[in-house]
Amino acid sequence: MSNDEHSILHEIRQAQPFSTPAQEATVALMRTADVVRRRIAATMEPFGITTQQYNVLRILRGAGEGGLPTLEIAQRMIEEAPGITRLLDRIEKKGWVKRRRCAEDRRQVLVSITPEGLALLAAMDEAVLAADNGALGSISDADLRVLMRVMDRIRNPPA
Amino acid sequence: MSNDEHSILHEIRQAQPFSTPAQEATVALMRTADVVRRRIAATMEPFGITTQQYNVLRILRGAGEGGLPTLEIAQRMIEEAPGITRLLDRIEKKGWVKRRRCAEDRRQVLVSITPEGLALLAAMDEAVLAADNGALGSISDADLRVLMRVMDRIRNPPA
DNA sequence: TCGAATTGCTTGACACGACAACTAATTAGT
């Protein structure tokens, strides 16, 4: 079958075949995610923003005026706190978000998106939607459903 | 359904629902790969090696005595050349690989695994196999086949 | 054959992802 042309085994050129289907699927999952990540990053790059920075702005747009505390943002990304701090540093330097101390709990730093940030997102919305759809656009709805279900189970294994 | 507990929408707490199933699946793919990557990294970490470093050693073990030129390794990982150079720097410093100039084409650097590297891999083999299986162990063979097929198609979209 | 591409890396600079340690503010326990 012509599928051999782009099978994982071929891509890796591994001398030894995989020990198990689960192992092969694990490798395939990594590589697939990488490929998609790169495609999406490529559509963001012309706007001078990275996917992580874009995700933060998306989250903050959804949060509205009041903004969100730093760690709340970290939670919604999968990320650890340290990463968020510096990510916000860079985004703030570009003028897309602003930070202010919360009055009630002075440990918290409330982050909110600026008008410039909103304008950037607005300019990007169309391209990003197209890219996200494009990345998995060739997959049928039925396959997408199976994909989602299987991945849900991978992330949250039974017991 | 109790599935709501760990749905992607719940995990992201996104105010706006996704525009399309493809978009939702894209996000799920990223997060799933992250989760699995972390699980595997956790099993490698006790051996003082990262997943990338481990992958290089695996490739070199498959290559045997002669070793492989740097860029050939880069190709088998998905990675760019600069990343490989520095990855090899670190692995070499740990004594797991050695580099030598190729006599026929002095532009090439042949990289091969050392006995220490082989010993490390041997010590890790069992744990890694278990981890890879464990990561997707709860997925049925039928689902794995679908998963592989769909991901193949994502990586290599039709025309 | 001699200069112009090309190839195979390497280095520099910037963005992330993750762990550890640290500060400051708040809360809990006695």
Add this chain to the structure above:
DNA sequence: ACTAATTAGTTGTCGTGTCAAGCAATTCGA
């Protein structure tokens, strides 16, 4: 009220992904 524990963030360090340059060896083309 006073100390101990917790919470919210920040900073330092290491490993990696990526783009842009740069360098040396090799091949190509007139």
